[in-house]
Amino acid sequence: MVEVIEREVxxxxxxxxxxxxxxxxxxxxxxxxxxxFVPPDLAAHAYDNRPLPIGHGQTISQPLIVAVMTHLLRLGxxxxxxxxxxxxxxxxxxxxxxxxxxxxxxxxxxxAATAEAKLxxxxxxxxxxxxxxxxxxxxxxxxxxxxxxxxxxxxxPQPLIEQLAPGGRMVIPLGRDPLSQELLLVExxxxxxxxxxxxxxxxxxxxxGARGGER
Numbered sequence: 001m002v003e004v005i006e007r008e009v010x011x012x013x014x015x016x017x018x019x020x021x022x023x024x025x026x027x028x029x030x031x032x033x034x035x036x037f038v039p040p041d042l043a044a045h046a047y048d049n050r051p052l053p054i055g056h057g058q059t060i061s062q063p064l065i066v067a068v069m070t071h072l073l074r075l076g077x078x079x080x081x082x083x084x085x086x087x088x089x090x091x092x093x094x095x096x097x098x099x100x101x102x103x104x105x106x107x108x109x110x111x112a113a114t115a116e117a118k119l120x121x122x123x124x125x126x127x128x129x130x131x132x133x134x135x136x137x138x139x140x141x142x143x144x145x146x147x148x149x150x151x152x153x154x155x156x157p158q159p160l161i162e163q164l165a166p167g168g169r170m171v172i173p174l175g176r177d178p179l180s181q182e183l184l185l186v187e188x189x190x191x192x193x194x195x196x197x198x199x200x201x202x203x204x205x206x207x208x209g210a211r212g213g214e215r
Contacts, residue, residue: 021067021071022070022071022074022098024077024097024098025067025070025071025094025098027097027098028070028093028094028097028098029063029066029067029094031097032090032093032094032097034046034047034060034063034090035047036118036122037054037060037088037089037090037093037115037118038052038054038060038088038090039052039053039054039055047063048062049062049063049064050062054087054088054111055110055111056108056110056111057205058087058088058108058111058205059087059205060087060088060090061087061090061091061150061204065202066090066091066094069091069148069150069171069183070091070094070095070098070148072169072171072185072199073146073148073169073170073171074146074169075095075098075099075145075146076099076145077098077099077100078099078100079099079100079101079145079146080099080100080101080102080103080141080144080145080146081095081099081101081102081103081144081145081146081147081148082102082103082104082105082137082138082141082142082144082146082147082148082160082163083095083102083103083104083105083147083148083149083150084104084105084134084135084137084147084148084149084150084151084160084207085105085106085107085134085149085150085151085207086104086105086106086111086112086115086116086129087106087111087115087150088111088114088115088118089104089114089115089116089118089119091148091150092104092115092119092124092127092129093119093122093124095148096119096124096126096127099126099145099146100126101126101127101128102126102127102128103127103128103130103138103141103144104127104128104129104130105130105131105132105133105134105137105138106129106130106131106134107131107132107133107134107208107209109131112129112130112131115129116129128141132209133209134149134151134207134209135153135157135159135160135207135209136157136159136209137157137159137160137162137163138163139159139162139163142162142163142165143163143164143165143166143168144163144164144165144168145165145167145168145169146168146169146170147160147163147164147168147169147170147171147172147186148170148171149170149171149172149173149207150173150204151173151204151205151206151207151208152173152174152175152176152178152181152202152204152205152206152207153172153173153174153206153207154174154175154176155174156170156172156174156184156186156196160172161186161188161194164186164188164194165188166188166189166190166191166192167188167189167190168187168188169185169186169187169188170185170186170187171183171184171185171186172184172186173202173204176206178203178204179203180201181201181202181203181204182198182199182200182201182202183198183199183200183201183202184196184197184198184199185197185199
């Protein structure tokens with residue numbers, strides 16, 4: 001799977017220079033057992049490069065998108081990361097492999113409980129799972145070196161911008177219509193100025209919660 005993903009990365013035109021994946025992301029993709037995070041009846045399709053349903057109208061993202069979004073955050077081993085949308089917990093596990101600490105928020109209680117049990121069972125003790133409105137972030141644990149949003153918002157939630165550390169990066173899908181969404185890279189420079197880069201088309205389930213993702 002990793003070889004296929006690396007061949008495909010160049011298609012995205014991320015503006016990151018070398019299109020080869022961060023070696024630490026490659027190692028995480030090879031280590032984390034994706035089949036552990038999909039429903040048992042879909043285990044045979046765990047490594048298909050497509051989203052798979054996980055219940056409650058949610059999906060596990062295709063491996064290629066997980067790889068590219070993780071790569072874009074440029075996370076170091078001491079980074080603290082916020083994930084908005086725990087879902088199956090697969091993306092959480094990838095982040096936990098390459099960072100010091102992951103705070104992940106899921107609005108659907110059943111999904112949050114299932115993901116937390118899987119992550120704990122697999123030994124990920126550097127992950128804090130929370131239930132709530134991910135668009136509100138987690139201000140008491142901010143700032144974050146990286147923020148990963150795994151559902152599409154109509155605009156960038158202001159709390160997430162505020163909780164991004166200087167020098168940090170956020171990747172977030174934007175758009176109400178799955179047919180016209182795009183992935184956005186948000187960077188906050190060391191002076192606190194925010195820069196946005198529109199990358200490529202994507203299709204994600206919508207971000208839900210009390211705030212609705214509006215800025």
